[in-house]
Each structure stands twice: as C-alpha cells, then as structure tokens.
Amino acid sequence: DAKTTQPPSMDCAEGRAANLPCNHSTISGNEYVYWYRQIHSQGPQYIIHGLKNNETNEMASLIITEDRKSSTLILPHATLRDTAVYYCIVIKGNDYKLSFGAGTTVTVRA
Amino acid sequence: DSGVTQTPKHLITATGQRVTLRCSPRSGDLSVYWYQQSLDQGLQFLIQYYNGEERAKGNILERFSAQQFPDLHSELNLSSLELGDSALYFCASSPRLAGKHTDTQYFGPGTRLTVL
DSSP states (O other): OOOOOOSSEEOOOOOOOEEEEEOTTOOOTEEEEEEEOTTTTTTTEEEEEEESEEEEEESSSEEOOOTSEEEEETTTOOOGGGGGGEEEEETTTTTOOOOOOOEEEEEOOO | OOOEEEEEEEEEEEETTOOEEEEEETTTTTTTEEEEEEETTEEEEEEEETTOOOOESSSSSEEEEEETTTOOEEEEEOOSSGGGEEEEEEEEEEEOOOTOTTTOOOOOOOEEEEOO
C-alpha cells in the first residue's frame, strides 16, 4: 500500500473549518484514500473515503487533487469533540486490513 | 457507540500468563477483525474472521490465536505473554465478506492489556 505523510499536529478554533492535509504521492490507480479518527484511547472511527472524486458526508468533506497525490479532509465547523488523532491511509480496492501510522493530532480550542 | 462491544476494558497480568479477549460484533455483521495498537507500532491488523472461518492473517504472533463462534462473537487468545504484548487490542466488525473494502469497519472500545 502507498505510504502517506501527514503533519504531526495542528490547532483549530472552535466553529472554524479544519483543513487536514495528506500526501500520498505513490498512490496507485486502484487505491482508495480513507480517513479515520481516534479520540483518546477510544476505537478508531471511520470518517470518509474516496477514489478520485471529491466526497462529502455528514461528518466531513474529502478533496482529492486531480493527480491524486494529495488530499485534504475538511471538518466544516470544528467542535471541541473533534479533538482527536486523524489518520489518512490508502487501501487497495480489494484490501481491508487497516494500518495506521502516527496521524495528525488535531486540537480544537474554544 | 459503534455497537461493537469488547470485554474486559482493562486487563493486567504477568509475563508468561494467558488471557482471552472477547468481542461481540454489531448485530448482523459477519466479519470480525482484530487489531493491536501500541505506541511504537501504531495500529496493526492481526486477523479476520468471516462467519466463523478465518479469512486473513496479518502480523499475528504464533502465541496468539483467535476464533469466531456460531453466534458470531469472537475471542482473541494471547499466551506466554511478554512485556511487549502490552497494548490496546481492538475488535472491529463489518457486514460482509472480506475484500469489500468499501465496507466500513466499526471499532469497539478496545481492551487495554498491561503485562507486568
């Protein structure tokens, strides 16, 4: 699976949009971009995934660049409950074994 | 609440011992996955079961084993425990057959294992 690179940490003001970048320059054509998050010591929680089109659900939006080498997760109105570690991973189309690295620690401040 | 339950929440034991971690998947989910999360290695896939049968193995040690029962709950058995086995162990479940990557995996709250 392609490797991803994320900033180790970022702060965000409550009520503002949080934009989380992820680089996956070695992504191949059959690999999907997935985002999960993990609130302190809880189980990981699925957020969103995409292949090449931008995606939106009730939690977030995912913007994937045209060359698919990077993506951005957008939390439109961050709340204190969004404070968590966010993981960007790429998974082959026929795979399901998740593996997380360090992720981005997002701290939402009042 | 994901609907996946895990027991116990915390487990403290000594080296050389054996423990059993239990997982109940979401109602109707047939696939169960076990993961280990440690500070130095992040989240690692261990093993997957579908409808009672083992479907895939990841980085699971020979000292570890698992099974899925007819009622679809699963157990992860860890034996001859070492200090390095201290970690969070998560169970996840999804509705369908292995390989359907678009099936969201729903994670339980985890079991924190401490080996002294």
